[in-house]
Amino acid sequence: MAMLRAALQQRQRGAVGHHGLPALDQVSPGGGSEDLSPVRENSRDIPGAGGTPHTRRSSGFNIKADTATLIGVATPQAKRNCPAFVWLLDFKKSPLQPTARLSPCTFLLRLLLVFLIFMVISSTLPVGAVSEATVGVNLFVQELPYQRLTGHDGTLSTVTTLDDVVLYQRALVTALLPIEAYGNQSRSEVPYLLRVDRLINSIVVAQRRVDGTNCAYENMQSVYPECFGGLDEDEHREPFAGHPYDDGLGGIHAKMPLRRDEALHAWHRLEAEHFWDRATREATVRFAFFNANGPFTGYCIVKFTLSPYGNVGSEVETRWLRLQPYAKEANGGQLVFYQVATLLLLFLLLLETVFHAYHQPHVRYRLAYLLRPFAMYDFFILVTVYFAFDAWVTYISGPNRRNFDPESPQFTKIAGLADEFGAFLFYMSLLVLLVAVRLSEFMVLQDDLANIYVSVANALGDMGMFGFFFAILFSGFVLAGHVLFGTEMPMFSSLGTTASHLMLWLLGLGGGYRELFTKPGGLIYLGLFIFVCLILILNILMALVLVAFDPSEKEALKVMKFTVKDRPFNHHLADSICDVCQVSEFNGDLYRGHSMDSDEDGDGTYDDDDVEKAPLIARPTQEEDA
Secondary structure, three states: OHHHHHHHHHHHHHHHHHOOOOOOOEEOOOOOEEOOOHHHHOHHHOOOOOOOOOOOOOOOOOEEOOHHHHOOOOOHHHHHHOHHHHHHOOOEEOOOOOOOEEOHHHHHHHHHHHHHHHHHHHHHOOHHHHHHHHHHHHHHHHOOOEEOOOOOEEOHHHOOOHHHHHHHHHHHHHHHOOOEEHHHEEOOOOOEEOOOEEEEEEEEEEEEEEOOEOOOOHHHOOOOOOEOOOOOOOEOOOOEOOEOEEHHHOEEEEEEOOOHHHHHHHHHHHHHOOOOOOOEEEEEEEEEEEEOOOOEEEEEEEEEEEOOOOOEEEEEEEEEEOOOOOOHHHOHHHHHHHHHHHHHHHHHHHHHHHHHHHOOOOHHHHHHHHHOHHHHHHHHHHHHHHHHHHHHHHHHHOHHHOOOOOOOOOHHHHHHHHHHHHHHHHHHHHHHHHHHHHHHHHHHHOHHHHHHHHHHHHHHHHHHHHHHHHHHHHHHHHHHHHHHHOOOOHHHOOHHHHHHHHHHHHOOOOOOHHHHHOOOOHHHHHHHHHHHHHHHHHHHHHHHHHHHOOHHHHOOHHHOOOOHHHOOHHHHHHHHHHHHOOOOOEOOOOOOOOOHHHOOOOOOOOOOOOOOOOOOOOOOOOEOOO
């Protein structure tokens, strides 16, 4: 047990010190395990240390910062008259980053930012109504019957040949422009999809094709004289049979009016011209529609991909947008309010970052503050905000808005606007996720959660090299699975699909295990995967987290003497940059043999000793003389 404890302490010293936490144990020159930490010397004076090491106690991580003093709310009068306000502005330092300043106020502001971004999305597009519309359109397209060459009826899922593709598309164009209703009644000429969505402008039938080549063996060229490869190899990007090419409309395309007779006549003309042939690698039917109840506009693409090896795949994609998001019918005023509120809050959070960077006690700490991990994360959030803002400006006033006719929207412009609106929604959705994850730093405001936060940070550091080892093992299973079973099982047909299915297996969410039992080598492959990845790897991950979590050690952080070796990487980088620029040293640096509790006034200077020498303001008070 003594040897195990010594090994555990040595492991904790290496892992924790690497991430900016103190090295609790050191190895004596003689090779034995000797406890040299100042914490151990004073362990009898530390509540909870040396008694019951597995007892969960408050860690006491929360070290006061001087932000409240700087803004003038730390006075006794303020604490007496406005206790709630003082609590909101009760800034504290992070146990992992001495430059960070966290408070309930900044946490609530970031939580409000998540809400505002979500409300911007909801005000831009009614997600619930759009979800119902998507289900309706998908059912209409997927369950639409057509007659195959064999005389049997089929649906979208039974399309397996080029002939099926053409016959299904003809049935779809016909169904989009119906003339009959129940009770032997006739419909009006106004085209409504599902009786609720008004079709817009036209229906577009398009294809992407490739140029023919000669790829057969020399002695087989008479048998197989012409080859048609995949789209990635040689797509034909020129007009074909008098039909123009437009990448945004699916390649070579033809527009059909929303009048049934004219549309079917145009379709029969395409069939007579043999518009689709062996060179076709993608065929699509595109139509747009408007729902005034939303109000929103939909752009549906029914796409067929024809592989040069005989497989035909189908896909239904519906994109949504609001052509006039600021109209009163779409509650445009509400959208403006949430957009302005979001921008103001982002500006306020930016000012808070600048404020804390400026009021760091030294240039070295200012730079370290701007280089800390969560600061870099904030910079990434700002970049995402820029992309979202740029996508919205492009959607509202970009090229597709020029000469746009809202009464009779041009199909080409609707297709372009749908892509731009989709890009905006992508960036906004990503922004919600990023800002929500950003809240994890504020776990340190609560003592028990601070224990978990520091433990997870230590474990994540240890998982760096372990992740590299795991990636090698997992890649081996991906390559082996693709080679062994890729020719017979679609889930292993490519490296990407193999990796995705194995990841689902790793999380216990996938299927297809039984099919491997009948394949040569399948039982061995599955057994090794379960043992190595599901049992061994997951238990190692759990062990890393459990070993890193030790509340009895972390309770001593406040009085521990930090050294240069304990610096986080952002302090290393900041000091290196400052050394190159010949910036003066900072004696009050925490990592120059000081402890967290030595900064009693919270100004970020840690060499005050027993008597407070630094004033209650944050400025470089501990620089060395020239």
